[in-house]
Amino acid sequence: MEQGAARERATEGPSVRFGDPAPGPYAPGGGAGPGAGSARVPEQARGEHTHGEHTHGEHTHGESPLAGDGPRTVRRHSVRGQVLDALRTALVAGELRPGEVYSAPALGERFGVSATPVREAMQRLAVEGAVEVVPNRGFRVVVRTARELTELAEVRALIEVPVMLRLARTVPAARWAALRPFAEATGAAAARGDRAHYAETDRAFHREVLALAGNEQLLVIADDLHRRSQWPLLSAPVLRHADLVADAAEHSALLDALVARDLPVVESLVREHFTGANG
Template identity: 80%
Template sequence: MDGGPERGPSGTDGPVPRRREEGAEAASAARARGEHTHGEPPAPGTVVRRHSVRGQVLDALRAALVSGELRPGEVYSAPVLGERYGVSATPVREAMQQLAVEGAVETIPNRGFRVVVRTVRELAELAEVRCLIEVPVMLRLARTVPPACWAELVPLAEATTAAAATGDRAGYAESDRAFHRAVLSLAGNEQLVAVADDLHRRSQWPLLNSPAPRRADLVADAAEHAALLDALMAQDLPVVASLVREHFNGSGH
């Protein structure tokens, strides 16, 4: 009805919407200052930073596992590792729990985490499973993927060569997995990529008292990526199958 005061949703007069607007403006100003107001979730940046620290610690621990800095059979506590990486024990413990899920470490109550000791047989079994998964997929891709798509992966193969040239085992391991993920992703099966990547990562953990790979070995291993791309472009199926099997069984990469 004309001439009457405006009513709020609950039947109150007009000032209620204004108070709500003022409250929203105050909350917006508080968010702009980086403050957290009651009744709303924390600012996204806080969560990102927390997960970022955990992710960085996880990456550092994975690199230490691959390089042999974290030795198989040894027990490491979260507080000690936290001091090493300049963080609290919490993100280290969270990262170690993820590594436990992946099978890299096992929890030792009241002590910390023990790096799992790998055996030659386990690595051979991983190589066999990877062959069973990846050889048929790569043969199918060789028949169906245009050469131009393979050419786009050349920079990733070159990245493995560059990493191998430095003798950096952890850096090579990451670039190696990136190359294989890119190849398998062309199959369009995310579950396949995830399973293959997990097997790949497990195959990169060193054996107990195993010597660090020579730079020449890493360079030779990286060269197989370029050869594989050439065979895929040429649709040379026998060579593709042979290269993949030798790549897995010869180096574990």
């Protein structure tokens, strides 16, 4: 657990806040455009136009790119890392809506940074399969089909079920007890209805469990699959609060089964969990 917790701690640096003035060289801007009350992007960083028209039934957000209900701080070493984390949170929270197109300059104004770190972060999200590039316009948030989600759940099960079963046979009960706080964190986030924080704690729980296998490549692949399967479901309006709470409760049930070395229950819980609120 100590190694997993250390991986979660990042070097603190300046923070990106939704709607706040940016630190350093970005001076506060005025007006009623995107980022009113936030930092103005330097002219040399403005390499694109923000489009507000409809094209082929798609809407490009150029004035109010995120619909959050307040500032959200993300602390990371680099500006790009801060923006990437903020965009991931916006995806899970439903502030960036599937099927819609967002331009890097407009999002940059909202974050109080230039378009460059936003564009770099969006390129990373494209690699992760969360968005796709729309030439000369920006980035479209991907719409996951039911088939894609089913396929992701199948691949996750193929990878993680054998690992979980092996861990259930070999890991002492005391090690599983040390993971209780991670399960409790998911339960607390679910109880509050905080989908963005639930997404983070859910991934943290799964990372801590899989970390006991001692395979770093497994962690990288499993986390990538988890992200791909997670955000569309968590951002869906139809997801009920009760579903989120029930999904979080499966973490504690899984730990109980792992402690008891009940292999059939472990396998059943893992498979069912992949098709629940967390994807």
